[in-house]
Every structure is written in C-alpha cells, then in structure tokens.
Amino acid sequence: MKGQLLSFPSSTEGRLAQIHGTPLLLLDCQRLRQQYRALAQALPGVDLHYALKALPEQAVVNTLAPLGAGFDIASSGELDLLRQAHVKPRRVIHSHPVKKSREISEALRFGCTSFVFDNRVELEKFQRYRHRIGLVLRIGFRSPSASVDLSRKFGCSLGEVPNLLRQAHDLGLRVKGLAFHVGSQCATPDAHVHAIRETLRLVRELKASGMARIGLLDIGGGFPVDYGGGVPDIAGFCAPIRAALAEAPAHLRLIAEPGRVLVAPAVRGLFSVVGCARREGRPWYYLDDGVYGSFSGRVFEGARYRLRSLRQGPLTASVLAGPTCDSIDVIAEGVMLPELQVGDLLVADMLGTYSAASATNFNSLPKTPLLPLDDAKENSVVL
Amino acid sequence: MSRFVETLYDSYGQEFEFDEIYFERKTDHQQLTIFHNPVFGRVMVLDGVVQTTERDEFIYHEMLAHVPILAHGGVTSVLVVGGGDGAIIREITRHQAIRQITQVEIDATVIEMSRQHLPNHSAGAFDDPRLEIVIGDGLEFLQGQGERYDLIICDSTDPIGPGESLFDHAFYSAVHSRLARGGVFVAQNGVPFHQLDELQSTYRHLSGLFGDACFYSAAVPSYIGGIMAFAWASDDPGLRKLSEASLRERYRAAALACRYYNPAIHLASFSLPEYLLQALQEG
Numbered sequence: 174m175k176g177q178l179l180s181f182p183s184s185t186e187g188r189l190a191q192i193h194g195t196p197l198l199l200l201d202c203q204r205l206r207q208q209y210r211a212l213a214q215a216l217p218g219v220d221l222h223y224a225l226k227a228l229p230e231q232a233v234v235n236t237l238a239p240l241g242a243g244f245d246i247a248s249s250g251e252l253d254l255l256r257q258a259h260v261k262p263r264r265v266i267h268s269h270p271v272k273k274s275r276e277i278s279e280a281l282r283f284g285c286t287s288f289v290f291d292n293r294v295e296l297e298k299f300q301r302y303r304h305r306i307g308l309v310l311r312i313g314f315r316s317p318s319a320s321v322d323l324s325r326k327f328g329c330s331l332g333e334v335p336n337l338l339r340q341a342h343d344l345g346l347r348v349k350g351l352a353f354h355v356g357s358q359c360a361t362p363d364a365h366v367h368a369i370r371e372t373l374r375l376v377r378e379l380k381a382s383g384m385a386r387i388g389l390l391d392i393g394g395g396f397p398v399d400y401g402g403g404v405p406d407i408a409g410f411c412a413p414i415r416a417a418l419a420e421a422p423a424h425l426r427l428i429a430e431p432g433r434v435l436v437a438p439a440v441r442g443l444f445s446v447v448g449c450a451r452r453e454g455r456p457w458y459y460l461d462d463g464v465y466g467s468f469s470g471r472v473f474e475g476a477r478y479r480l481r482s483l484r485q486g487p488l489t490a491s492v493l494a495g496p497t498c499d500s501i502d503v504i505a506e507g508v509m510l511p512e513l514q515v516g517d518l519l520v521a522d523m524l525g526t527y528s529a530a531s532a533t534n535f536n537s538l539p540k541t542p543l544l545p546l547d548d549a550k551e552n553s554v555v556l
Numbered sequence: 557m558s559r560f561v562e563t564l565y566d567s568y569g570q571e572f573e574f575d576e577i578y579f580e581r582k583t584d585h586q587q588l589t590i591f592h593n594p595v596f597g598r599v600m601v602l603d604g605v606v607q608t609t610e611r612d613e614f615i616y617h618e619m620l621a622h623v624p625i626l627a628h629g630g631v632t633s634v635l636v637v638g639g640g641d642g643a644i645i646r647e648i649t650r651h652q653a654i655r656q657i658t659q660v661e662i663d664a665t666v667i668e669m670s671r672q673h674l675p676n677h678s679a680g681a682f683d684d685p686r687l688e689i690v691i692g693d694g695l696e697f698l699q700g701q702g703e704r705y706d707l708i709i710c711d712s713t714d715p716i717g718p719g720e721s722l723f724d725h726a727f728y729s730a731v732h733s734r735l736a737r738g739g740v741f742v743a744q745n746g747v748p749f750h751q752l753d754e755l756q757s758t759y760r761h762l763s764g765l766f767g768d769a770c771f772y773s774a775a776v777p778s779y780i781g782g783i784m785a786f787a788w789a790s791d792d793p794g795l796r797k798l799s800e801a802s803l804r805e806r807y808r809a810a811a812l813a814c815r816y817y818n819p820a821i822h823l824a825s826f827s828l829p830e831y832l833l834q835a836l837q838e839g
Contacts, residue, residue, distance in 0.1 A: 256582065262563045262604060278716050282586070284563035284604035302716070304750050307566035349567070 184483055186443055186520050193544055195445040195518070196462035198529055202236045202547035205439040208407075209240050212396065212431055215411035219418070219427040222266055224394055225251045227432030227526045228440070232545035234258045237435070245430040248272075249279040256283065266391070268352070268430060270311050270327045274298045281305060289352055289391075291329045293340055300344045309350035309391055310337060312375075314368040320358035320474060328353065334375065338385050350389025350426075351375065357474070358433060359395040360404065362413045368392070369417040376425065389426045392418075396434035400523055401479055407434065433526040440525030442467050442541070444480075446517040447496060456491045458513050463495010463502040465535035470527045471504060478505055480521045486511030493519070497536040560591060562780075563604040565750065570606075570780045572599060578673040583665035585718045590673045596778055598674050600641060602666075603717050608641050609778045610676055616744070618817040619774045619825065620786060621647035624707050624740045625654070626806045626822065627795045631706040632656065635734070637694035637722060639711035640666030642678025648709075649684045651810055658705075660690045660697045662718050667691075695721045698730035706736050710743035710787075715754065723754065728761045728789075740790040745771065748832055749782040755832065756839030758787050768793035771832070772825040774816065785832075786825075796826055 190197060213221055222243035223233070234244070234254045243264035244255055255265060262284025267276070270291040277288065277298060290296060291311040299306060313328020329337055341348045351372045355364035372390055379385040392414070397404040404410070418427060444467075448459035462468065470476030480493060488509040495502035513519075532540055561571045574591035578598070581588060589601040597610030608616070621644055625631050633656045634648055640661040648657055661667055667689070670677055681687070690697060694710070708731050713719035721727055722743075731741050741762075748755040748771075755771065762769035766789040773783040788796065803819035828836075 253582075256587065261561065263561055278720075281563075282603040282717050286563055286566035301753070304753065305565055305716075347567070 186483065187518060189544070190443045190445070190518055193542070195443050196460075196467060196541040197443045198467060198524060198541055198543040199441050199443065200230065200232055200525070200543055200545045201439045201441075202232065202545055205233065205236050205435060206240060208435045208438060209237060209242060211407045212411070212429075212434055213240075215408045216415060216418075216427075216429060219392070219429050220264075222264070222268075222391075222428050222430050223435055224268075224430045224432030225254065226530060228436040228528075228530050229254060230529070230543055230545075231257055232543070233436060234260065236545075236547070243428065245432075246280070246285070249276050252279065252283045252285075262286070266309070266428070266430075268309075268311075268391070271295060272298075277302060277306075287350075287389075291327055291337075293337065296337070296341055296344055296346060299346055303345045303347075307347050307349035307389075308341060309352045309389060310334065310341075310348050311352040311354070311391075312368075312372065314353050314355050314364060314371065318356075318360040318364060320356070320360075331371065331375070335384065338379070348385055349387065350391060351387055352391035352393065354393030354395065354430070356395050358397045360397065362405075362410050365392060365395065365414045366417045369414065370420075373417075373420055376422070388424060389428065390421065391428045391430065394430045394432050394434070396429075396431050398434055398437040398523065398526075400477065436525035437523050438525065440523075440528070440543070442521040442524045442528075444519045444521065446513050446515055446519065449513065449515060452492075456489055456510075456512065457494055458491060458510070458519075459494050459496060460504065460519060461496055462541055463497055463504055465495060465497050465499070465502060466532045466538060467524060467528045467541045468495065468504045468521075469531040469533065472501070473527060473531050476527070478521050479523070480505065480508060480510075480519045482510050482513060482517060482519055484511045484513065484517060496538060499535070560589070560599075560601065562601075562606055564606075564780070570778075572596065572606075574599075579669050581665075583663050585663040585665075586713075588663075588665060588669060590669060598676075599778070600670070600674060602713055605714060606778050607713065608643065608674075608677065610674070612777045613641075613643050613677065614814075615774050615816045616776045616779075616784065617643040617647045618814050619772070619821075620644060620709060620711060620742060620744065622807075622812065622814065622817045623772060623786070623822055623825065624709070624742045624788070624795075625651055626803055626810065626819075627798060628706060628738070628740050629806055633703070633705045633736070634658070634707045634709065635660070635698075635705040637698075637708070637710045637712060638662075638719070639709070641670040641674055642667070642682055644709060644711045645684070645687060646677065646679050646681040649681045649686065650812060653810075655686060657684070657687045658690065659687060660692055660694050662691070662693055664691045693721070695727050695730060698727065698734050702734065704734055704736040704739065706739050708735060708739070708741045710741070712744060714746060714751075723758065725761050728758075728765055732765045732789075735790075738790070738792045738795075740788070740792075740795055741766075742789075743787040745785040745787045747779050747781040747783070748785045748835070752835050755785055756835055759836050759839055762787060762789040765789070767791040768796070770796070770826065771828060771836075773828065774821075774825060783829075788826075798823075 222245040715723035
C-alpha cells in the first residue's frame with residue numbers, strides 16, 4: 174500500500190509505512206543487542222550461538238557477530254549469511270542431527286568442524302571426514318512445558334548413548350560433546366535443569382568408565398519471551414540453569430543456542446487493512462499479510478499475535494484475516510479493535526521468530542521485506 | 557591486527573596473523589582468500605585451508621616438479637591438473653627440454669588472483685609460449701580424447717570441494733590412459749599423519765592401475781602435521797631406482813638452482829617412515 178494516504182502519518186510507524194510501504198517488518202537492532210546482552214549476563218560462561226533458523230537475516234548476523242556471538246546453523250543456505258559477516262568458522266556449530274552428506278562437506282568448506290548427530294545412520298555420513306571433525310551427540314529430554322517439544326523428532330535416549338559412542342569410536346569418529354534441546358518457548362526452566370543434571374552425570378560416568386572425554390555441553394535454546402501470557406524474565410528464567418551449570422567440570426565448554434529470545438522482541442510488523450466486511454455480525458478486516466506470510470507462526474507453532482491499531486474509538490471483537498484466498502488464512506479472531514477502514518495501519522509486536530523465517534509465497538505473494546533500524550549507526554534509518 | 561584460524565581439523569590447528577588482505581571472495585567454485593603474514597609472506601587459502609605461502613612454497617613445488625622430471629629424464633610434454641597459483645608451471649618451465657605444457661584449472665579466478673596478488677609464484681611463467689591453459693574440470697579433460705603426456709602432475713586441493721573428483725578411481729584410471737609409454741604421474745596427497753585414509757585410498761587405486769605406485773615426501777611448514785606425501789605412479793619401476801650419480805648428471809644438465817631439491821634429497825624422499833609403510837601394507 175505504498176504511497177496511499179495512511180490514517181496516522183504523524184506516528185513513527187505511519188511515517189515508515191508511508192516511505193517503505195506495507196507489509197513491512199522492522200528489525201530493532203538495539204533491542205536485539207539488549208536481548209543478547211541480557212542473556213549473556215544471565216548465563217555467564219556460556220557461549221551463545223544464535224540459532225539462525227529463527228530469523229535468517231543478514232542484518233541480524235551483522236548485529237550479533239560484533240558482540241562475539243556464535244551461530245548455530247541448520248542448513249548450507251545459512252552459510253552465506255555468515256560469510257558476508259566474516260563470522261569466524263570456529264564459532265559455528267552445525268546442529269541439525271539429520272542432513273545430506275553434501276551439507277557436511279559444504280559446512281566443512283566454510284570451516285565449521287562441529288556437527289550434531291543422534292543416530293547410527295548419520296554417523297556413517299561422517300566417516301570420510303573423520304579426521305577433520307568433532308561430533309556432538311544430541312540426547313532427547315521431553316519437555317512437557319515447552320510450546321514446541323523438540324525432543325520427539327530428534328535426540329537419542331540416554332540408554333542409546335553407550336552404543337552410539339561405541340559405534341562412533343569404531344568408525345574412527347570423535348564425539349567431543351553432548352547436546353540437548355528441550356523445546357521452544359519453555360514456560361519453566363525445569364526441563365533445562367533436569368537435562369543439565371542428567372548430562373553432567375553422564376559426562377562424569379563416561380569419563381570414569383573411559384568411554385568418552387566430553388569437552389562440550391550444548392544446552393540448546395527454549396528461553397521464553399513474553400507474548401502476553403506472562404513468563405519469567407531472562408535473568409529469572411536462567412538463574413536455576415546457572416545454578417545447575419555450576420556443577421560442570423571446569424574444562425567443559427558450555428554453549429547455548431538461543432533463537433526466539435534474541436529476535437522475537439526485536440521485530441515488529443506494519444500491515445495495512447486492504448478490505449473490510451461484516452460476517453455473522455462481526456467485523457472482518459483483511460490485511461496485506463497473513464498466515465502464509467509473516468504470521469506463519471499461527472500455523473507452525475500456534476502463535477497468537479497481538480495487533481494494535483493506532484486509531485481511537487469504541488472497541489469491537491473483530492476478525493483479522495490474511496490476503497490469500499485460503500479460508501485458513503485467519504490471523505486472529507476476537508481481537509478488540511476500533512472500527513477500521515481500508516488503508517488503516519495495524520502494528521504487530523513480537524514478530525521476530527518463526528514468522529518471516531517460515532513465510533511462504535503462496536498466491537505468489539512476495540516475502541515481506543525486513544527493514545533494519547539501528548540508532549547506533551549513522552547510515553541506517555533513524556526513527 | 558587480525559588472525560586467520562585454519563579449520564582443517566576440529567581439535568587442533570594453526571593460526572596466522574595477517575596485516576593485509578589482498579582478496580577475499582567466493583569464486584564460482586570456492587572461497588578464496590589471499591593475505592599477508594609477517595612470517596610466511598603472502599598466503600593463499602581456499603575454503604579455510606592454507607594452500608600455499610610465499611615463504612615455503614619452493615619446497616612443495618620443487619619436489620612436485622623436479623623429482624618426476626629428472627627421474628624420467630626425457631619429458632617433453634606435461635599436463636598439470638590444478639596448480640592455479642602458477643608456481644608449478646614456473647618450476648616446469650625451468651626445464652628447457654620440455655616443449656609443451658597444458659594446465660587444466662577449474663577456477664579461473666584462482667589464476668587471475670594469483671597473477672595479481674601472488675606474482676612471485678608464477679614469476680612470469682603464465683606468459684611462457686609453451687603453456688596452454690584450459691579452464692575446466694580435470695577429470696573431464698582427461699576422459700576426453702587427446703594426446704598422451706610424459707608427465708601428469710596433480711596439484712590440487714584436498715578431496716573436499718572442487719578437488720574431490722581428483723582422488724577417485726575414475727580419475728586415476730583416466731590418468732593412466734593418458735600417460736605416454738614410460739610416463740609418470742605425481743600428485744599432492746596430503747599430510748598422512750592426519751590424513752592416513754587418503755594415503756591408503758590413493759595407494760589402493762594406483763597400485764591396481766600402475767606397475768609401480770608409491771609415495772615420496774617433504775616437510776612443508778605451512779601444511780601442518782609433519783611430512784606431506786606426494787603420490788607417484790608409473791609403469792616403469794626403474795624411474796625411481798636411478799643412481800645419485802645419474803640424477804646429479806641430469807640436475808647439472810638442466811642447470812637448475814634449487815633451494816630444496818637436490819639429487820640426494822630426491823632419492824631419500826622415497827624412504828617412508830615405518831608407520832606409513834605399515835599403513836600401506838594394511839590399507
């Protein structure tokens with residue numbers, strides 16, 4: 174809706190929408206830095222590897238890399254973002270437990286030599302690279318409190334560990350670390366604490382029995398952000414995790430793979446109303462982005478988005494729908510909104526995670542552009 | 557002041573301080589970096605792995621060129637696969653008896669950037685009238701129709717990336733078919749202390765195809781981890797049983813002035829340490 178007269182051009186959002194058009198995602202680089210620093214402070218001694226899949230954008234990498242961040246990659250496609258930002262390969266871990274052999278060589282050619290695995294078949298893919306790499310075995314710990322339980326699809330059981338270590342050893346492969354990923358958006362740190370205790374016990378046992386010398390523990394992600402339901406702040410959530418990690422032997426390198434907690438609060442979206450209707454007594458507003466685009470988290474993780482209008486007026490329970498022809502393209506129902514008109518602007522906060530990253534181009538709609546805003550840099554857009 | 561950390565191995569490695577970067581970009585085939593280090597001079601890196609440095613390249617290139625040329629004694633045509641930095645061509649062109657050199661390099665950018673940023677490597681050899689450069693895949697070139705060569709040199713990267721096809725049976729078999737009678741094949745084959753699999757695999761392929769297959773070695777400081785192995789294959793086992801006196805005669809006749817190579821080193825370089833001999837036997 175570029176160029177069209179918007180209802181509230183005097184607001185910051187209105188000005189940006191007028192200049193750049195909608196739909197538009199805004200990345201607040203300063204907020205991203207704050208999130209990174211807050212987590213780094215809450216987990217001293219833990220190297221943070223940003224999970225690129227949450228929002229694989231160059232501006233995110235460029236903002237995090239100078240802070241000393243590492244990166245967790247899930248595919249070769251993410252390597253170019255790291256190359257552009259001159260990320261040191263030693264700071265990168267390939268954390269997808271199942272991949273094509275070609276993905277291994279592509280990551281190696283970038284210089285990443287740390288790879289996660291969780292099964293025997295995967296081990297065989299690594300054999301020809303065995304003198305160049307170090308492996309990290311992912312163990313599954315189910316997390317009842319997570320909004321997305323990541324231990325169903327990936328992670329071996331504790332009981333499988335000895336066999337997998339033996340098989341790795343027989344193939345000439347070095348298992349240097351253990352990893353777990355209890356889930357995404359965890360309500361409590363209980364699952365982390367449990368998994369840390371179990372893996373540290375395992376590290377001690379493996380050392381005592383001479384089965385493996387584990388030098389790395391990857392505690393994954395799952396750090397929650399507040400979508401409105403109320404969650405502990407970063408420091409509060411991490412305090413029990415930090416206490417559990419205090420038991421780790423001094424030689425153990427600790428890493429975490431935060432995604433959501435870093436980027437979710439750093440992105441907001443600007444959308445325009447493109448159509449209005451009244452159906453079954455309720456107002457329906459059609460936006461220029463929907464669940465096939467920036468609101469894809471609605472489908473993939475049941476995300477509930479909070480959208481706000483800049484217009485004043487009596488509020489009515491309304492339905493917000495996306496632009497595609499599909500009937501499931503409904504962003505939110507029962508949203509309390511004033512009466513809107515075509516061209517009105519809506520703002521959605523907390524859009525950084527698994528929104529743009531999992532957007533499709535269904536109906537041949539282009540991907541919503543992301544605009545980095547950085548107060549700390551002169552040559553970028555300043556609010 | 558910045559540092560480049562080589563990522564050849566996960567748990568061990570070398571790092572270089574650099575005070576200037578001449579080139580850093582992804583070519584059509586690989587990530588190419590050329591920088592300056594106070595100890596090694598200009599350093600070329602492909603896909604995170606050091607390929608050649610100004611300070612120690614003479615060891616590698618003299619051994620890869622002069623050992624087979626002087627052992628053969630009558631080389632007039634040479635095929636080089638890889639070697640885009642130009643130093644192997646430089647060493648070959650020092651032999652006046654060689655009439656024709658063909659170089660097949662897959663990455664034109666490596667040649668261009670080496671001419672520009674590693675000028676001491678080629679030292680003008682790219683302009684030698686005896687040289688013909690083909691930009692293309694080494695395996696495809698060898699499998700095509702064409703003449704046979706007295707000497708085929710494979711100066712490639714390690715077998716991860718564009719060099720991958722230069723380490724398998726199809727390649728060695730094509731090499732064998734394109735060697736003239738009594739010809740010889742040599743190739744860089746990594747640092748066997750760390751890359752024993754590659755040594756064993758090359759040996760299996762070559763010993764099945766050639767009357768004589770073995771390795772010779774030299775220590776090149778920027779290839780960390782000990783001696784580097786050069787693969788050697790020929791149907792004429794006599795080529796590596798020459799006396800030091802006859803090598804000395806050929807060396808004198810060629811009027812070479814080397815910094816690493818000499819006839820005594822030539823003969824000694826074929827003596828391998830026990831752990832490698834055992835690995836080849838078990839391989």
